[in-house]
Amino acid sequence: MDEEQMWKGFFVKLHELKMNPPTEHEHQLQDGDDGFFEKFGSLLRQKSQLNENILKTPLSTSKEDIQTEEIDLIIEKPNHAEYPSIDTFEEESDLQSDTNDISDAVFDSGTVMNVEDLYEEILFEIYNNIGCENNEGRIESLVGFVQDAFKIPNSTHLEICDVARRKEPPNVRLNIEIIKAENLLSKDSNGLSDPFVTLYLESKNSHRYNSSVKPATLNPIWEEHFSLPIAENPREEVLIVEVWDFDAAETVKEKVNKIMDVKGVKGLSKLMKEIAVTASSGKHDNELIGRAAITLKSIPVCGLTVWYNLEKGNKARSRGSILVNLTLSAEKNKSVAVQEHKNLLKLLLMYELETSQVAYFWWSGKFSSNAEIIRSQHAVQSGLSPVDCAISQWHAYSIIHETHKLNFSLFNSILDILTPVISCMQKDSEDLATYWDGVRRILPSCFAVIRKIRYKNVSDLNVTRAVSEVLDILGKVKVYEVPVTVDLFPTSVYGWIHRDDANKICNIDSAIIDAINTGTKEWLEHIVEGSKYSSDNETDEEKLQYIIKLIQMIRSDLQRAMEYFDKLFYHKIQLNYSAILYLLYDSKLTDICKSIVKDVCNNIKRLDVPDDQFEYLPKIDNLNMGTTLFELYLVLKRYVQLGESLCTDELEMSGFYQWFETGVTHWLDISIIKALNRIQKAIDLDQLVAVDETVKYSSSAVDTLSIFYQIKIFWQQLDWPEVEGSYTFIAKIVNDLCRCCIFYAQRMSQRVEKLTKLGDNNKMFILSEEWCLAINNMDYIRQSLPSFIKELGIDNVIQKLGEYRTNLEADRCSSTIHAVIENALDTERNQIVELIEIVAHKMAPPMKLYLAEGAEVLHKDSNSMDQLMMYLESSLDTLYNTLNEVNFGRILESIWSELSIILYDLIQSNLDKRRPPAYFKNLKETLQTMIYCFKMGNVETDVDILSTIKIRLDAYALETADLIHQYYIERLEYQKNQPLSPFGQLTIRAEFTDSSLLLTILNARNLLPMDSNGLVDSFIKASFMPTIRFNGVSPVKTAVHHKNCFPLYDQEFCIILNEQQLAAGDSLILFSVKDKDLFGMSSQYIGECYISFTDLRESEGEQIIMNLSRPEYTDSDTLRALEFRQGDKQAKDFIKKLKNKSYS
Amino acid sequence: MTNMRPPQKSKLLKVVILGDGGVGKSALLTRFVSNRYEENNFHTIGVEFMNKDIVVDGERYTLQIWDTAGQERFRALRTPFYRGSDICLLCYALDDRDSLRGLGLWRNEFLNYADVEADKFPFIVVGNKSDIQPHKRQVSYESVQQWCAEQQIASHIETSSKAAMNVSDAFVLGLRQWKHLECVAEAELRHNGDTIDLTRPIRLVQRRLCCTGGGGINKDGDGDGDGDDAAMRTPSKKLFGQKRSAPKAPATNYRL
Secondary structure (H helix, E strand, C coil): CCHHHHHHHHHHHHHHHHHCCCCHHHHHHHHCCCCHHHHHHHHHHHHHHHHHHHHHHHHHHCCCCHHHHCCCCCCCCCCCCCCCCCHHHCCCCCCCCCHHHHHHHHHCCCCCCCHHHHHHHHHHHHHCCCCCCCCHHHHHHHHHHHHHHHCCCHHHHHHHHHHHHHCCCCCEEEEEEEEEEECCCCCCCCCCCCEEEEEEEHHHCCCCEECCCCCCCCCCEEEEEEEEEECCCCCCCEEEEEEEECCCCCCHHHHHHHHHHCCHHHHHHHHHHHHHHHHHHCCCCCEEEEEEEEEHHHCCCCCEEEEEECECCCCCCCCCEEEEEEEEEECCCHHHHHHHHHHHHHHHHHHHHHHCCCCHHHCCCCCCHHHHHHHHHHHHHCCCCHHHHHHHHHHHHHHHHHHCCCCHHHHHHHHHHHHHHHCCCCCCCHHHHHHHHHHHHHHHHHHHHHHCHHHCCCCCHHHHHHHHHHHHHHHHHCCCCCCCCCCCCCCCCCCCCCCCCCCCCCCHHHHHHHHHHHHHHHHHHHHHHHCCCCCCCCCHHHHHHHHHHHHHHHHHHHHHHHHHHHHHHHHHHCCCHHHHHHHHHHHHHHHHHHHHHHHHHHHCCCCCCCCCCCCCCCCCCCCCCCHHHHHHHHHHHHHHHHHHHHCCCCCHHHHHHHHHHHHHHHHHHHHHHHHHHHHHHHHHHCCCCECCCCCCCEHHHHHHHHHHHHHHHHHHHHCCCCHHHHHHHHHHHHHHHHHHHHHHHHHHHHHHHHHHHHCCCCCCCCCCHHHHHHHHHHHHHHHHHHHHHHHCCHHHHHHHHHHHCCHHHHHHHHHHHHHHHHHHHHHHHHHHHHHHHHHHHHHHHHHHHHHHHHHHCCCCCCCHHHHHHHHHHHHHHHHHHHCCHHHHHHHHHHHHHHHHHHHHHHHHHHHHCCCCHHHHHHHHHHHHHHHHHHHHCCCCCCHHHHHHHHHHHHHHHCCHHHHHHHHHHHHHHHHHCCCCCCCCEEEEEEEECCCEEEEEEEEEECCCCCCCCCCCCEEEEEEEECCCCCCCCCCEECCCECCCCCCEEEEEEEEECCHHHHHCCCCEEEEEEEECCCCCCCCEEEEEEEEEHHHHHHCCCCCEEEECECCCCCCCHHHHHHHHCCCCHHHHHHHHHHHHHHCC | CCCCCCCCCCEEEEEEEEECCCCCHHHHHHHHHHCCCCCCCCCCCCEEEEEEEEEECCEEEEEEEEEECCCHHHHHHHHHHCCCCCEEEEEEECCCHHHHHHHHHHHHHHHHHHCCCHHHCCEEEEEECCCCCHHHCCCCHHHHHHHHHHHCCCEEEECECCCCECHHHHHHHHHHHHHHHHHHHHHHHHHHCCCCCCCCCCCCHHHCCCCCCCCCCCCCCCCCCCCCHHHHCCCHHHHHHHHHCHHHHHHHHCCC
16 A cells, blocks of 8 residues: 555544544543543644633623613623622712702802893793794793703792793894805896895895905805894894895996907897996996895794795796805803803703603703703804804713713714814813813713723623714814813822823823723733632642633633724724733733743643653553643633734733743653553554454554644644744654654554463464554554654754754754654564564464475375465465565565574474485475465565575485485586686597597696606596496596696597487586506596586587596585485495595 | 574663753764764754664664753753663863853753662763863863762763764763663662562663664674664665575584
8 A cells, every 4th residue: 555545544534533423442542541632632722712712602692681781881880791790890970869969060060150040041032032933832831841940949930930021022133144146147248247245124124234246257155144133023024135236337438348248149238238328327237136035934043044046026037046044143242141051051951861761871962842942042042153052062061971971972973063163262262161171071981981891791782882982082082282271180080090100191092091901901800800719729720720711801802802892993093902902911911821830830740751661651640730731822822823913012922832841841741641551552452453444454553643643733733933942842742753653563562462372372373364454553653653743844843943043953953853763663663573573483383383294294195285385375365465565575574584494494303313315305395385385475585595495405305326416517517617727627529429429538737746746647537427327337547647747648538338328418527637656556636527418519529628626615515415314325435535535 | 593583682772961052062972973073063952863873892782862952941842851861971061160060950950850860870971172272171180080979970081072082982981881780780689589669660781672773673683793883773675684694504514
């Protein structure tokens, strides 16, 4: 199976595992350590996300009844689960205070106005109602309303009523603004007019008011103001507005000059007319364009801006239209009027609030109709401008607001009117003072909204609305510089403002930030206190849980800030709200977390991690510490990521990981201990059955890899931010993973070895699939290791190291990791090989048994061979089907090596027993069958071992004579390969006839001197081998040639041979060269050489030169075989003769 | 004849090198393992790991050497690697008086994290940079000897990675010291008879035969014994090739 496929398969499987609920097997597996890795890895991540969701949910979903809650948003008691009741925040006074007190409070503010005076004024206004509205029928109800609102007792009421009735009606004025006119009729010769407006009251038409002349236009814009006193009976009065064309007093000559400007015939006739008039009268005359009559009773009290069509006579012809703004007003002292209006507003508002059905906060700013009539009458009759009214409202509302929270939108809309005109106000004007006084009054409640932003559920739209309004107000207010005389932030009210030194000037911007910070700080203190455990001696675990909870609450607060408030703050006052929050949390949290985490890390007891021998596994109880710490790490990591996206500043928290260094080491220690334990358990549970039919490994391999997978996930989640630490931790993880691998291999071997130990030792070893699976498992883990380690992101870390430090250092780190991995791979491979050897070794006894039996008895009758073959075949079949190619190859080699040992032993022991050659012949045939059998497995078998054993068996199987001949043939081979000879050379020639061999011994050269004179007396003896075949054929001898190292024999022999003798190609001629001793009986041996009949026939008729040699010891199986035949006389004699020759 | 695989196992020993930053720990290791000297100044990051096979007194050893970073900020990162060590080299520089003073702290840190007994553990005190000019020398041989005596550390050696002086000797010294202590421990164990506390790892010669190391199990007939690195970590093919040679072996017994 190639590696990629294997991986694919693995991940698919892992995926399936994830999809499916844990099986019984997994439960058992996880039982041991309480699902440690699942917790540490993916489950923990899910859990932390889950927690955040839980925290988030109540923020967004608990929609409580808005109707009941919307009453005074700000001071409402927090009822959210997350913000348990905080009494300290409830500083606002009780709303249900007595109305009289309020009235007192209202007038308390330095006013000199008496309520009764104001009452009289208001009654007077009611009786002298102005404007088009016919309030005649309502006078009674208005009076009643006012009496209620002012809370005037009846007696006083009648009295004041009387006074008011008898008072002279007010001097009402009609205020007119002539804004513009459009589409006027042209009156001049140039097609245009030079319009101006004349105003007068019908009753007083002598008193006329003229506007300026707008020359040469049909669409003039005047925007001019007029104020006409209305003496009496304003209801019947009619205002006449006339638009005239102005004709300047021009001379006739000037008029004539204008002829060039004339447009059309009509224009010309007009000019002619003008010239005629001018010429005749000598004076100018303006011409009426049109007129509008406006009855004053059509004007409402709040005024009117309206277009009027201009008319003249009864002609229906369009003469243009004019836009006029008409308002009524009474003459009054301005400052008194404003003061009155302020007080009136307060009274009306108080009454309005009292009688209103809705809460104060929800008052829309619209008075009931009676109140509105009274208010507007007062405004008009006092001649108050809209700005005056706004200032009065600003003042009145802000005072009421101090005790009865009003809707911020009211202030906002007032500010819309006021803000544009503030800059025009005089520095010391009363209005400006009123404005800032109002600001001072409403600001605390604005800041309160910001500070207490967390008191309400954000799902309540009103919170965001309130914040939005408040920010609008602040945005508008902070545009203008606060006058030096105004102290907007008195210490008594703003205790929470951060004042480093007393002289620090507070401004609205800094106060906003202070408000945000204060609110956040208070909230933080609250949750810090609120979530703390009551007992002082809390455990580390509790401390960590506490921080996690804290951070998650803060996170959800930030989440909320980003989701709901950031936009508002940014758009309205250009503040990054959540960034401000985060920065505050950052330093506070850092303080809290750092000390606790460091504390906890220091408290961690070092674990007893087993060393490389794994002689014992540490207890895994009480090892749950660390998961919570890790959870905290993840939470903090996510928290810091959030901060980095929010703030550009350097965060204190960003170094959080450093507090965990000891912790990480601890986790890694836990990991290895748990991993080892789990591997042990996985192996114990492993039934050594393939996981499914597509793969050839069993459950423990999958389990072990999934442990690795979890460690990988752990590392990925850890995502250590600092590169040097990353490297070191990776080095440790790699080392640990390697140890796991080795441990797995070690325990796997032990596990399968137990399989046979349990059974009968004498029983024949049967190779089962379990053994193969064990080998496969080990190999599978081993092969998976590098890719797993690669997935840890080592390359990336090394690369970063190179960038951070130098390439030299990165290279050293890289080679360290490599060395560790290589070590593990080597060790594991060795363990696989070892197991394979064990398997082969276990197969040895039966193989030996069969072999021995098979060689013992006669081949034909024996079924031992068949049994051996069957045994081998079934074993090899299992191996071949289960093992991968590499390991199958390995085990074949191992079996061969076992077999060769067995054969060796067998041969050796039977040689000692002097077995006949037939025995070895049997053995030889067995071997050949076995080789055949192995070749079925289609694997290249080991040729070296086989040839060695085969050669030996060949030798042992031969009869002695054949052995001896075999020796001679070996000698011939040796002679042929000999390049030079110290003994000399012999030249012959031979020819075959039908019945004989003609052998000519020609000469010898360079014969080794044997005599003291340095010469030799040589002769040649030629004998025919094997002797059995050439029985009766005598050896031939040449004459002796004295004292000559280069003797020329030149002697021809004719040897009669039979057909059979001639035909055998392996027949040999042995030429012995001897030195004839003059005195002695025997001849001295010089050397010998051989030639086969085959060679003779090849070189028939040619000279053949042969090197002489002497027999000496060679590492020859043939000789050894002969030597072992001590009981064989022939062999014994031969060896003896050979020894004589070689030592001669 | 039946056991044709000679037990050519190499013992695996874990060695840890400790000492202040800049005393030349990595240089010592590089010289020992690769016989190189790196002129460029560099810092070890966390830990480094190298293998080295050596033959001492006819026995083969594979040293797994963990070189550590001396800087304090790496403390949490390097300590996990102490566990399971067999030999500890405490390094100082001859031209740095402070580095000698630091040795006591290093020793304690090691004892603490490796969880071993001080008097049964082979510490070797190694003085680096013996190639410096005499006037730069701040630590005298005698003063170190005295310190060692106080700490009951038997082995002290001065080396120079630059000049390749005494480098292997330092490691061999450690190895011999280890062997000596192992023998003592074994003898004690035998003396004590049955009362072996099984809950604690026992330091026994025999226990380190197959370990994390590549050379851990060389059960093959790696008969040449020349300490060749490649031979120690034999790839599988070669492993079999050598095993094959085994059956031929008896042939040499034949003499005429």
